[in-house]
Amino acid sequence: MARLVELAVILSLGLGLVNGCASSTSEGWTKPGMTREQLGRDTSECLLDASKMVTGPGGSHQVVDQPRYRNCMAGRGYTVAPTK
Numbered sequence: 001m002a003r004l005v006e007l008a009v010i011l012s013l014g015l016g017l018v019n020g021c022a023s024s025t026s027e028g029w030t031k032p033g034m035t036r037e038q039l040g041r042d043t044s045e046c047l048l049d050a051s052k053m054v055t056g057p058g059g060s061h062q063v064v065d066q067p068r069y070r071n072c073m074a075g076r077g078y079t080v081a082p083t084k
Contacts, residue, residue, distance in 0.1 A: 028083040029073055039078075046072035 029039060050069035053060050 027080050029078040030081045030083075031076070031078045034078075042073065042076050042078070046076070 046069050047064060049072055050065045051062050054063050
């Protein structure tokens with residue numbers, strides 16, 4: 001059950017990042033021929049793969065290993081480029 005909650009949080013975060021990137025001027029992931037749905041799915045899967053639960057003085061929380069996340073996205077053919 002805890003793993004399902006983690007997955008839901010990560011998917012929500014991933015979709016939020018995709019929507020946020022799509023509506024602002026910043027850098028984002030791009031790949032020739034990609035769709036927003038594919039980007040959202042790949043982002044969520046890479047975030048899930050690169051995240052782990054850590055426990056500290058304030059309790060447990062999710063942490064994303066950024067190099068692992070970036071390597072996952074690059075491995076799927078994405079590059080970082082300016083968006084709108």
